[in-house]
Amino acid sequence: MNRRSQTQSHRARLFSFIGPLLLIACWLSMGFGAAQAQSDTLKLRSDIPLTYVVQKGDTLWDISAIFLEEPWRWPELWNTNPGIDNPHLIFPGDVLTLRWQDGRPQLVSTKGDVRLSPKVRSEPVDTAIPPIPREQIDPFLKRNRVLSAGTYEELAYLIAGNAGRLLSGLGDQVYGRGPVSGVDKTYSIIRKAGAIVDPITGEFLGQSATDIGTVSLQTPSKPTLEAGAVKTFEVTRITEEVRIGDRLLPAEEGVVDAYFQPRAPAVEIENGFMIAVDGGVTQIGQMNIVTINRGAREGLVTGDVLAIYQTGATVIDPVKGDKVTLPDVRAGVLMVFSVYEKASFGLVLWADRPLAVGDKVKNP
Secondary structure, three states, X not given: OOHHHHHHHHHHHHHHHHHHHHHHHHHHHHHHHHHHHHHOOOOEOOOOOOEEEOOOOOOHHHHHHHHEOOHHHHHHHHOOOOOOOOHHHOXXXXXXXXXXXXXXXXXXXXXXXXXXXXXXXXXXXXXXXXXXXXXXXXXXXXXXXXXXXXXXXXXXXXXEEHHHOOEEOOOOEEEEEOOOOOOOOEEEEEEEEEEEEOOOOOOEEEEEEEEEEEEXXXXXXXXXXXXXXXXXXXXEEEOOOEEOOOXXXXXXXXXXXXXXXXXXXXXXXXXXXXXXXXXXOOOEOOOOEEEEOOOHHHOOOOOEEXXXXXXXXXXXOOOOOOEEEOOOEEEEEEEEEEEOOOOEEEEEEEEOOOEOOOOEEEOO
């Protein structure tokens, strides 16, 4: 056999070995691409309308839930088309039409009161529909916060009320000591609530504190004030009577971002649980606010959406007679709206059964 024939024979044997591997690799890459494309496809509800008129009281989440199985992916339905320049500026009466562009669904907005007139429709921005209902969130954030270990004990505190009173009310003078800035004139009065503890590890996650009211510093403005000196305050707002020992924290100007962007977390959330609920109720439902045992340390950010799961029931196998635990059952969805280092607050946006403290939260 000459050298050319040997080379051709060698190539044939090599291809007979590598060829099938290349075909398998090609098939796998095509399968992965198809699976990836499928995962990127927005899942529309089976009963979606082709048009929808925005109603007063609607939120972007409500409207997205009408069209999508996964409402947290609403930016893909709204923001990627020229028909809606800013989904935060959609108003009651606007007509939303579902269309397809390059095989992807899109919502196109038209004004519900269009007239043949040169006048331009003008709406105040605060009448636009919000992403989620803010009326549940804002009051909660004003009266609840989470402090890291040791922070509460280091805050300024009230030592006396006017005329030796133990309880003070609106308009009363009160006296405090501790670190107070002469520049900050307004302070929130807070009171220690329960400790936040991880139900699995027992780790201390933060100190819950409740807002009691507001005081205004009466001492003349100075860059710094001696920590041990007595400062005079006036009570300007209360939710309940002010007590000696209550702590003072500089009042926050803006409690929360004006807009939320609901989305799936960028990280995998493991061993997440709802560990407390606002209001002391025993059953948790839609629009309830909960505390979860995961925070910035685990990669959560404001706007992250988590699915709520309930532990599967334990049943007896009728054939083998042993105990079997059923898979966890998906029971709702929440959105994280305030993130601390080791814990977060979330709003339950959807629930199809009563939820409870101890239910799991996972990536949707």
